[in-house]
Amino acid sequence: MEKHKKNQTKDDQQSSSKGSHTCSQKHLNQLTEQLQLDERLDLIDHKILVLSGKGGVGKSTIAANLALSLAQAGKQVGLLDIDIHGPSIPRLFGLEGQVLTGTQDGLKPIEYSENLKVISVGFLLRKLDDAVIWRGPLKYGIIKQFLKDVEWGKLDYLIVDSPPGTGDEPLSIAQLIKNADGALIITTPQDLSINDVRKSIEFCRVLNLPVLGVIENMSGFVCPHCNNRIDIFKSGGGKKMAESMMVPFLGSIPLDPDLVTTSDSGLPYLFRYPGSETAQAIQRALLPIMKLEARVPDKKEEIVTRQNINEDDVRADDGKINIAIPLVENRLSAHFGHCNEFLIAKVDRASGDILKRKLVPAPPHEPGMLPSWLHDQGAQVIIAGGMGQRAQQLFQQKGLTVVVGAESREPDVIIRDYINETLTLGENLCDH
Ligand code: ADP
Numbered sequence: 001m002e003k004h005k006k007n008q009t010k011d012d013q014q015s016s017s018k019g020s021h022t023c024s025q026k027h028l029n030q031l032t033e034q035l036q037l038d039e040r041l042d043l044i045d046h047k048i049l050v051l052s053g054k055g056g057v058g059k060s061t062i063a064a065n066l067a068l069s070l071a072q073a074g075k076q077v078g079l080l081d082i083d084i085h086g087p088s089i090p091r092l093f094g095l096e097g098q099v100l101t102g103t104q105d106g107l108k109p110i111e112y113s114e115n116l117k118v119i120s121v122g123f124l125l126r127k128l129d130d131a132v133i134w135r136g137p138l139k140y141g142i143i144k145q146f147l148k149d150v151e152w153g154k155l156d157y158l159i160v161d162s163p164p165g166t167g168d169e170p171l172s173i174a175q176l177i178k179n180a181d182g183a184l185i186i187t188t189p190q191d192l193s194i195n196d197v198r199k200s201i202e203f204c205r206v207l208n209l210p211v212l213g214v215i216e217n218m219s220g221f222v223c224p225h226c227n228n229r230i231d232i233f234k235s236g237g238g239k240k241m242a243e244s245m246m247v248p249f250l251g252s253i254p255l256d257p258d259l260v261t262t263s264d265s266g267l268p269y270l271f272r273y274p275g276s277e278t279a280q281a282i283q284r285a286l287l288p289i290m291k292l293e294a295r296v297p298d299k300k301e302e303i304v305t306r307q308n309i310n311e312d313d314v315r316a317d318d319g320k321i322n323i324a325i326p327l328v329e330n331r332l333s334a335h336f337g338h339c340n341e342f343l344i345a346k347v348d349r350a351s352g353d354i355l356k357r358k359l360v361p362a363p364p365h366e367p368g369m370l371p372s373w374l375h376d377q378g379a380q381v382i383i384a385g386g387m388g389q390r391a392q393q394l395f396q397q398k399g400l401t402v403v404v405g406a407e408s409r410e411p412d413v414i415i416r417d418y419i420n421e422t423l424t425l426g427e428n429l430c431d432h
Helices: 002-042 059-072 128-133 136-148 168-176 191-206 237-244 257-265 277-290 306-316 369-376 389-397 411-419
Strands: 044-052 077-081 101-103 106-108 110-113 116-120 155-161 182-187 211-222 249-255 320-328 341-348 354-361 381-383 401-403
Touching (some): 002 044, 002 136, 044 191, 059 077, 059 116, 059 155, 059 182, 059 211, 059 277, 059 354, 168 191, 182 237, 191 211, 211 237, 211 277, 341 411, 369 389, 381 411, 389 401
Parallel strands (some): 044 155, 044 182, 077 116, 077 155, 182 211, 320 381, 381 401
Antiparallel strands (some): 101 106, 110 116
16 A cells, blocks of 8 residues: 555656656747747837728738838838638739748748738638638647748838738737737728727727727729719718727728729739829828838847938949939829829939839828938939929938929930930929
8 A cells, every 4th residue: 555655656756747847848849939939020110910890891902002002112011911711912912823932040921022021821722722621729820930930031011911800810910919019900881891890999909909090991982984972882980980989090992993903913003003093092091000100229229220221322332323203193293292102213324224213102292301201212313393492402401413394204214314414404393
């Protein structure tokens, strides 16, 4: 009896020490994973979740165009699509069929452009039906892997396109990204969708996730023939709901058939129709997100600001010049302060070749803002149709060369003529 008791104690001791070993090993693994996750996320300035109460309201479309706007504005952007049951980001960017590859440092995101990296669960699924077998813990695991094991590198923004509702995926992402800037919530004007979005707002509150704002999509239809607005699903509900829930309302985007065709063709809408009414509505609604303040760097941390990137650029690129041209519908805009976007082209002074070009949506029209903004974009010369004296002085103070009186022509022709010193200059139409 005594012996049995003694043996039992020894066995117990063995099994308990084995148990504690397993337990501490598990704990150690969890800590290591958490550290790896924190290290990756620390390199990302802003993390934004795009949510909706129900499917089909345009959440992925807006997430894709937000990522593109930010990239066009010169930000380093990551777009993460965790919609396991209906990943649509690959289709929106024409990236279907792409396969993720890995190195020993992690998975490599697909590079849509120099500064826009994309990861979608769609790159892992061979057929959509695969998603059916994914259960909660597996979903959590894959989402964690997309944050921890993907070589995102240093990003200004990570935009996460989450599935609709308040299920496993939004919950996982909100728990994994502890210091997200907040959620952008998309709704349509119908009552059902708005009721669903209330639940999304409650969900954010429970998780302490700030609501950056609500966008009402498919809000009215502007007839392309008569230009009259028809409120197919009513409109204004999103605004009222946002007010009653005390969250910011960012704006409404109309129903636009071109949004469907561009989505299906794999060319994001803002890329295809940069100056349209709908593009302007999208950009207005997204402006507060575009203007989020840069993270305050830790003392020890070396953050490279846009300004010193540009100064380095200029010093390193001897013989090259950055020329900015305000555009409307791909031609120089006569009304400088009211253009839709700017082309900023890096040009070889000797050959006149355009080495690099970026299209950047114009910032809001605020007096005195453009000179600093274009300087921060790296512009050294601004070619305009008309420009007031005060604006010219401000540009000159920022070290930019100002050329006014250019005709409303295609930017490539203007750049060629400027480099060849054959640019015809007329009257400064805005000399007030
Ligand atoms: P969600 O991510 O909410 O499920 P999607 O972004 O996939 O929604 O959009 C669903 C469909 O609605 C797509 O075909 C898309 O092109 C279309 N769509 C989105 N926004 C608009 C809009 N403002 N006007 C017309 N069609 C739109």
